Amino acid sequence: MIIKNNLYKEENENNPFTVPENYFDKLPDEIISKCNQQAKKHKIYTLKKYLSYAAILIIALTSSILLTFYLSNEKNDMNKLSYENLMEEILYIADMNDIDDNFMIECITENKKCNNSDDSNYDEIIEYMDNETANTNEIIELIEY
Amino acid sequence: MDIYSDNDILNLFDDDKPDLAFSILIRKYQKPIYWHIRHMVIHHEDANDITQDTFIKVWLNIHHFKKEAKLYTWLYKIATNETISFLNKKKRLLLFSFDTYEKQLSENIEDDNYFNGDQAQLKFQKAILSLPQKQRTVFNMKYYSTLTFEEMSLILKTSEGALKASYHHAVKKIEKFIQDN
Numbered sequence: 001m002i003i004k005n006n007l008y009k010e011e012n013e014n015n016p017f018t019v020p021e022n023y024f025d026k027l028p029d030e031i032i033s034k035c036n037q038q039a040k041k042h043k044i045y046t047l048k049k050y051l052s053y054a055a056i057l058i059i060a061l062t063s064s065i066l067l068t069f070y071l072s073n074e075k076n077d078m079n080k081l082s083y084e085n086l087m088e089e090i091l092y093i094a095d096m097n098d099i100d101d102n103f104m105i106e107c108i109t110e111n112k113k114c115n116n117s118d119d120s121n122y123d124e125i126i127e128y129m130d131n132e133t134a135n136t137n138e139i140i141e142l143i144e145y
Numbered sequence: 146m147d148i149y150s151d152n153d154i155l156n157l158f159d160d161d162k163p164d165l166a167f168s169i170l171i172r173k174y175q176k177p178i179y180w181h182i183r184h185m186v187i188h189h190e191d192a193n194d195i196t197q198d199t200f201i202k203v204w205l206n207i208h209h210f211k212k213e214a215k216l217y218t219w220l221y222k223i224a225t226n227e228t229i230s231f232l233n234k235k236k237r238l239l240l241f242s243f244d245t246y247e248k249q250l251s252e253n254i255e256d257d258n259y260f261n262g263d264q265a266q267l268k269f270q271k272a273i274l275s276l277p278q279k280q281r282t283v284f285n286m287k288y289y290s291t292l293t294f295e296e297m298s299l300i301l302k303t304s305e306g307a308l309k310a311s312y313h314h315a316v317k318k319i320e321k322f323i324q325d326n
Contacts, residue, residue, distance in 0.1 A: 015289065016262025016270065023193075027179075030172040031197050036169070037205040042205060115285055 149173060151216035158207055164268040167207070171200055174217065177290060178224045185228045187250045187274075189259045195231055199224045221300045225282065232278065247274045247281075260287075272322035276315050283308055284315040 094104040149169050157166035178199060183192035202223050210219055235246040251274040254260055255267055262270065273281055282301070286292045294305040294312075301308065 015180070016260055016266040017180075017187075017189075018180075018259045018261055019189060020259070024175055024179075027175050027193075027196070028168060031200045032168065032169055033177075034197055035201055038201050038205065104152075 155210075155212060155216065155262065163207070167204055170203070170216075175200075175218055177217075178220060181221065181286070181290050182224055182228050184273075184289050185282065186231060187254060187270075188257060195224070195227050199227050202227070215299070218296065218299045221230040221296075225300060229278070229282075246277075250274055266324060268326060269319070271326070275322050276318055280311050280315040280318070283311040284319070287312050 090104060091101055094101050154166050154170050179192060179196045182195045186192050239246055249272045254270055273284060276284060286297050294308050297308050298305045
């Protein structure tokens with residue numbers, strides 16, 4: 001191999017350059033020592049890289065969990081709010097039409113009981129709400145709920 | 146030391162003896178790699194730094210080396226890239242200067258502690274330094290490292306024809322420089 005033949009090229013008479021004494025005797029140890037330092041640095045760098053990936057992953061996971069939790073709470077709050085608004089509206093309608101509040105709430109929230117009831121007021125209430133309120137669908141949903 | 150072929154060295158890396166393999170690899174290739182770099186950067190200190198950086202890169206990337214390639218081609222490629230990066234950095238520092246880095250090297254070459262050439266050799270080095278970088282690389286690889294155009298083609302990723310043309314132009318320019326000076 002050509003390279004092998006040129007291993008001692010610095011002894012070539014064409015080469016006007018020289019090196020410090022014993023330079024090539026010391027060079028391998030210097031390189032190996034630097035390589036070990038670099039390998040340590042490389043390991044630390046790799047570890048730092050993986051740690052930063054892990055940190056990003058943890059932050060992303062925590063954020064998504066918190067976000068999901070927040071959104072689910074917000075939804076519950078909204079449901080709660082719309083439920084409260086609806087109840088207020090029902091009570092207002094009942095009040096305006098001289099219907100017993102408790103009976104009306106009972107009818108809405110305890111649908112089964114009302115369905116089995118023979119009380120003719122129930123049909124009147126439903127009919128009235130059907131004609132007079134804009135939130136009939138919501139009331140029906142509430143009844144089903 | 147020369148009894149170890151490149152395959153022997155690579156097998157030692159595979160046999161989980163990387164320290165021994167690397168030590169043998171350095172001892173086998175330190176001189177050709179150092180001289181290849183030295184003829185490009187001229188100063189010993191710079192050549193020493195680049196040689197060390199080259200072998201550190203080899204150590205950090207030996208597991209990426211594909212066995213179908215030749216080890217010494219890969220080493221020369223890393224050394225050449227490191228040297229060219231070094232020279233480009235030096236050139237960038239002199240971007241707004243009237244002098245080129247090669248001109249500065251040429252003017253200071255006789256003051257180098259590790260240059261002991263005569264006047265003819267000094268003129269010859271100055272002639273080489275007057276070449277464009279690519280021609281200088283090709284000329285040094287052919288003249289000092291005595292690599293074949295085929296080997297140089299693998300290292301520099303340039304066609305053999307283009308390398309022969311570069312070398313031919315380099316020789317003509319050196320002859321002219323010596324005649325004119």
